[in-house]
Amino acid sequence: METILQVRDLSISFTQYDRGTRRRELPVIRRLSLTVEAGQVVAVVGSSGSGKSLLAHGILGILPYNSRMEGEIRYRGQPLTPRRAEKLRGREIVLVPQGVTYLDPLMQVGPQLRMGRRDARARGESRRVLERYGLGPETERRYPFELSGGMARRVLIAAAAMQSPRLLIADEPTPGLDARAAGRILGHFRELAQEGAGVLLITHDLALALTVAHQVAVFYAGETVEVASAADFPAGRLRHPYTRALWNALPQNGFTPMPGAQPGPGEEGTGCPFAPRCPRRGPECAEEIPLRPLAGGLVRCLRPEGGDGL
Amino acid sequence: MKHRLLFTGKKLIRMLLLLLGVSLAAFLLMSASPLDPLQTNVGQAALGTMSQEQIDRLEDYWGVNDPPLQRYLGWLGDFVRGDMGTSLLYRQPVTQVIGQRLQNSLWLMAFAWLFSGLLGLALGLLAGANRGGLGDRIIRGYCLLVSSTPTFWLALVLLMVFAVWLKVLPAGLAVPVGVDAASVTLADRVRHAILPALTLSITGVPNIALHTREKLIDILESDYVLFARARGERPAAILLRHGLRNVALPAITLQFAAISEIFGGSVLVEQVFSYPGLGQTAVNAGLGSDLPLLLGITVVSAAIVFCGNLIADLLYGVVDPRIRRGAARA
Numbered sequence A: 001m002e003t004i005l006q007v008r009d010l011s012i013s014f015t016q017y018d019r020g021t022r023r024r025e026l027p028v029i030r031r032l033s034l035t036v037e038a039g040q041v042v043a044v045v046g047s048s049g050s051g052k053s054l055l056a057h058g059i060l061g062i063l064p065y066n067s068r069m070e071g072e073i074r075y076r077g078q079p080l081t082p083r084r085a086e087k088l089r090g091r092e093i094v095l096v097p098q099g100v101t102y103l104d105p106l107m108q109v110g111p112q113l114r115m116g117r118r119d120a121r122a123r124g125e126s127r128r129v130l131e132r133y134g135l136g137p138e139t140e141r142r143y144p145f146e147l148s149g150g151m152a153r154r155v156l157i158a159a160a161a162m163q164s165p166r167l168l169i170a171d172e173p174t175p176g177l178d179a180r181a182a183g184r185i186l187g188h189f190r191e192l193a194q195e196g197a198g199v200l201l202i203t204h205d206l207a208l209a210l211t212v213a214h215q216v217a218v219f220y221a222g223e224t225v226e227v228a229s230a231a232d233f234p235a236g237r238l239r240h241p242y243t244r245a246l247w248n249a250l251p252q253n254g255f256t257p258m259p260g261a262q263p264g265p266g267e268e269g270t271g272c273p274f275a276p277r278c279p280r281r282g283p284e285c286a287e288e289i290p291l292r293p294l295a296g297g298l299v300r301c302l303r304p305e306g307g308d309g310l
Numbered sequence B: 001m002k003h004r005l006l007f008t009g010k011k012l013i014r015m016l017l018l019l020l021g022v023s024l025a026a027f028l029l030m031s032a033s034p035l036d037p038l039q040t041n042v043g044q045a046a047l048g049t050m051s052q053e054q055i056d057r058l059e060d061y062w063g064v065n066d067p068p069l070q071r072y073l074g075w076l077g078d079f080v081r082g083d084m085g086t087s088l089l090y091r092q093p094v095t096q097v098i099g100q101r102l103q104n105s106l107w108l109m110a111f112a113w114l115f116s117g118l119l120g121l122a123l124g125l126l127a128g129a130n131r132g133g134l135g136d137r138i139i140r141g142y143c144l145l146v147s148s149t150p151t152f153w154l155a156l157v158l159l160m161v162f163a164v165w166l167k168v169l170p171a172g173l174a175v176p177v178g179v180d181a182a183s184v185t186l187a188d189r190v191r192h193a194i195l196p197a198l199t200l201s202i203t204g205v206p207n208i209a210l211h212t213r214e215k216l217i218d219i220l221e222s223d224y225v226l227f228a229r230a231r232g233e234r235p236a237a238i239l240l241r242h243g244l245r246n247v248a249l250p251a252i253t254l255q256f257a258a259i260s261e262i263f264g265g266s267v268l269v270e271q272v273f274s275y276p277g278l279g280q281t282a283v284n285a286g287l288g289s290d291l292p293l294l295l296g297i298t299v300v301s302a303a304i305v306f307c308g309n310l311i312a313d314l315l316y317g318v319v320d321p322r323i324r325r326g327a328a329r330a
Helices: A053-062 A084-089 A109-114 A120-132 A135-140 A149-161 A179-194 A206-212 A241-248 B001-034 B037-042 B043-048 B052-062 B069-081 B095-127 B134-147 B151-164 B186-220 B224-231 B234-271 B278-287 B291-319 B321-330
Strands: A003-018 A022-037 A041-045 A065-077 A093-096 A165-170 A196-205 A215-220 A223-229 A292-294 A298-299
Touching: A003 A053, A003 A196, A022 A041, A022 A053, A022 A065, A022 A196, A041 A165, A041 A179, A041 A206, A053 A065, A053 A093, A053 A165, A053 A196, A053 B224, A065 A084, A065 A215, A093 A149, A093 B224, A109 A120, A109 A149, A120 A135, A120 A149, A149 A179, A149 B069, A165 A179, A165 B224, A179 A206, A196 A206, A206 A215, A206 B001, A215 A241, A223 A241, A298 B037, B037 B043, B037 B052, B069 B291, B095 B134, B095 B186, B095 B234, B095 B278, B095 B291, B134 B186, B151 B186, B151 B234, B186 B234, B224 B234, B234 B278, B278 B291
Parallel strands: A022 A223, A041 A196, A041 A215, A093 A165, A165 A196
Antiparallel strands: A003 A022, A003 A065, A215 A223, A223 A298, A292 A298
16 A cells, blocks of 8 residues: 655744744644555544644645744655645645635635636536535535535535545544534545545544544644554553543543643643643653554553553 | 615615714804804904994894804705805805815825725735735835825925926916916816825825735635645735735725825815815815805715715625625525
8 A cells, every 4th residue: 555645753833922022933743743545544633722733734835934844744755845745735635624714705616616727627527526525516606605514514625626636634624513414524535535545634523533534643732642543442452641531531431531731832841741641650751752663553652551661 | 686775775864864963063163163254254454444333234144143053954954955055255155166176176086096096905915915025014114104294294395396396397276377267278287286196195005005915914814825825826826816806895995985084185285285176175164264165065075985985885795795695695
């Protein structure tokens, strides 16, 4: 199977000015690693404020001007340089954003899908792709404010599918939808994966991610803390204490809340950012912790669950 | 369509109420003014030579001693019938004076309005698209400089440069001095209007440019522009396809709101250039205690400004699909 996307030790930081002239670097994503294979749905799960959306923008090369990105991104074996990203985005690498605000409010759906092309072929393509997602030809003449939440998501997926993508990045594509509509949207992603694309699904909803993903990368305070297969979750083969806590917090798994809050950007300190909330922490957790393979997945923890803790 | 008519009707009723309020306010301010209409219009010396009996007759004729409410209602009754009274200063019907002056001013203001609107829009787009760049800094600096410059001072500077030093343009008035009214050419009129129009245009630009710049920056930071970038649209295409489209609506509002600013600016500019337009006449009427003329000018200019805003509102309904289609469905 072809590896579509490989991200290694990606860091994204912002330059901020606080109180006038003092500049500081605000790290939002630190040491993020993940891999997406062709035909696979990989979910990136983390609570809000963990920098998930920036991962998508970083891969597409559309980060804001005051940000800096380090680390390695490889797309189909080759480094994804800014120039290459510029060429590929919107063609092979596509984004499915959150909702209707990502559509130009003053432009009809059809022209928006076709991005300025007016030829008959483009018209045929846009009609076909709308039809594929259950939207009639009249949708082309609608303005975004005339779309329901579910329709808007389907239009956004149609925009992505129109390009026959190899890598599809979905950034929180389901909030505001009921469970059935959300399930349908995720089904479309699975379908695109079956056609050979790699899908990177960025979400805060672990339960929803598990219904569609093959692999789950768990994100905490800007770091990948664990990469597990979807099957590891119900089987209880979880490695990182945070993943365990996230799993246990789901309504169907006991609804156990976890005290404390995730540290914000720039508040992590050294060592494991989860240590202050961790039931298994030890003195060694204040050091740098590498992401290492464990039981078929990856974990960034010195005292992992079910592992041979020190 | 029915909705649109209802909307327009409501707006027109509001305009009538507004005009009523404006005229009443102007009237009360004038009644409270310390200027004695008799003295300013007859003249100190002439007043001194008149007998008390003559003065009483004149006061009686002008209704100086009638209660203010009665005078206002009298004016209002005539106004509704289309009679704005007679100007004390010009000894002509107010309608005629305003008509003449408005004609002089209208070209001036129309030119300044269009020019400052277009230039402001262009500069604003340029600055917003190159935010933080050299062009943006220059345009912003220019705008801040001009907006902190008093209009009359700018008018004086232009007058000094073009009329006094370079001697290429006339220093004031609307027509050449000492020339028969019949032999005044259009070119003469245009030459006399250039400096006042230029001053008005220059002072109108910064407001529109800076607002357009802010709006464009908001648009360029919006979700839909981010998505357009993610889909590989080029910056120039984004600016043309999404930037211009979305800047159009606030630009309409700005452009029509600028009418009131142009009106206000014309008062000062026409004063400096002794240009016989509506603005200068308003000043004369105020200082000369010419109540009918001042009321007339106030009401007419308020109506023009209100109509500008009304046109903007109506255009919104045509341009913005959310209003056009939303209303059609409701």
